[in-house]
Amino acid sequence: MNIATTQPKVKTGTPPMLIAARIARILVGIVFIFSGLIKLNDPVGTQIKFEEYFEVFAQDVPFLHDFFMGLVPFTLVMSVLFCAAEVILGVALLASYKPKVTVWLLFFLIIFFTFLTFYSAYFNRVTDCGCFGDAIKLKPWTSFGKDVVLTVLILFIMGHRNRLRSRNTGWLVALTIVFTLGLGMYAVQFLPPIDMLPYAVGKSIPDQMKPSEPLRYKYLMEKNGDVTEFDKYPTDPSYKFKEMVLVNEKAKPKITDYRVWNDESDFTQQTFEGEKLFIIIKNTKDIDAGSLPAIRALVEGLKGSAVSPFILTSTSDDEIKAFRKEFQLENVPYYKADATVLKTIMRSNPGTWLLKNGVVRGKWHYNSTPDAAEVKQLVIE
Structure with missing residues (x-):
């Protein structure tokens, strides 16, 4: 008599939920790395967004006014650290470096961003959250929706975090820390390595003030x-x-708010005529005074050339006149522009910006002010 024996079935392959968790991990990691790198390219842009948020919170929550305004001086440091954290945690997640800790840190970070985007969308405040810097403009509710999706994916990963193996990839995370902080500091000390703003070198300002095709x-x-x-x-x-x-x-026109004027007339169209070097003075309070001798030498070196230097500022007449006298720039005419426009044109204070017939030929941080010979060469090329 044959006795049939049955063997238990052995499950093979990877469980579907684990596959889904791995896919979620890859998607979240890529999005955080992409977002962080774009913002690290221009941390001053993120600093401006933080300042806007804190100023709005100070108005909307009066009893915490002093607290939020007290954070404003630290917004640049916060910008670099937050943007770097996005990249570092994204790399750590993809590299499976301490996944339990990494996922929790990502969760707290996305909750912070989700709150900001919800506040922007619901209360119609700070309508451009700067989630992807100036590379990708998202509407407030779109930004909030994106953060909600990321939150759900991170929660899904957290539910399967015990199945994620921790790998010995600390060296990769360490390299990422060095790279991200270095990139952020470089962009602060000079200018964004990749300028995604409409006032970048090679861009025509008057062309961008017109629609690319008839509006319908x-x-x-x-x-x-x-x-x-x-x-x-x-x-x-x-x-x-x-x-x-x-x-x-x-x-729609890429530039809608560019305007230059003085007390006597509008000077906007004249800025598109010939060669003009603008010394951008956003304000005179936190300006880097040590860079002004180089700018003054540049102005002196341009005398007799086709390049006309001007000061472009958003400060009051009394302040800019006192500034010109103090730093021996009284022979340089000054014009006004909107403060937000100046922040978009130049990420440093001061900075220099060269136009030839409305096309940007040069743009320099105060740490890399050019000499007159370089400027003259750019306008004849």
């Missing part, structure tokens, strides 16, 4: 409680206008 709109009209969409404004007077929506939004 659709018209939402209401009649008897029903809303109808029209490509052209209807001639039927029974329709009531409700809303006009831009169809080709990407065709």
Whole structure:
């Protein structure tokens, strides 16, 4: 008599949930590295966003006004550390370096970012969160949605963190720390290695002040409680206008707020004529005074050339006149521009910006002020 014996089935392969956790880990790691690197390329831009948030919080939460305003002087350091943390934690997650600790740190970081984007979207404050710097502009609710998705993915990874093996990849994380902090400090001490702003070298300012193609709109009209969409404004007077929506939004001008003036006239169009070197003085309070002798030498070296130097500032007349006298720049005419525009044009204070017929030919941090020969060469090339 044969006795049949049954063997227990052995499960083979990787459980589907573990595969999903690995995919989530890869996606989260890539997004954090990408986001962090873009912002580390321009940490001053993230600093400006932090300042905006703290100023808004100081207004909206009056009893914590002094606390939030007290954080403003530290926003540049915070910017570098937060941006570096995104890259470091993203690399640590992909490299499976101490995954339990890494996932918890990512969770706290994404909760912080989710709060900021929700505040922006719900209260319509700081409408550009700067999540991906100036490379990718996201609307507030889109930014918030992106952070919610990341939060869900991180929570999913946390639920499977005990299955993630810790690997001996501390050397890679250490190299990432050195690289990210070095990149951040370089961008602060000089200018972003990759300038993604509309005022970058090679960009034409007047061209970017125009739409790239004719703007097209659709018209939402209401009649008897029903809303109808029209490509052209209807001639039927029974329709009531409700809303006009831009169809080709990407065709909008990249620059909409560039304007230069003084007490006598608007100087905007004149900035696009010939060769002009602008000395950007955003304010006179936290300016790097040690860099001004080099700028003064540059101005002196341009005498008799085709390049006309000007000061571009957002400070008051009394302040800029006192500044020009103190640093022997009284022979350099000054014009006004919006403070936000100046922050976008130049990430340092002071800085120099060279235009030729409206096209940016040069842009320098105060730590790398050019000499007159370099400027003259750029305008004849």
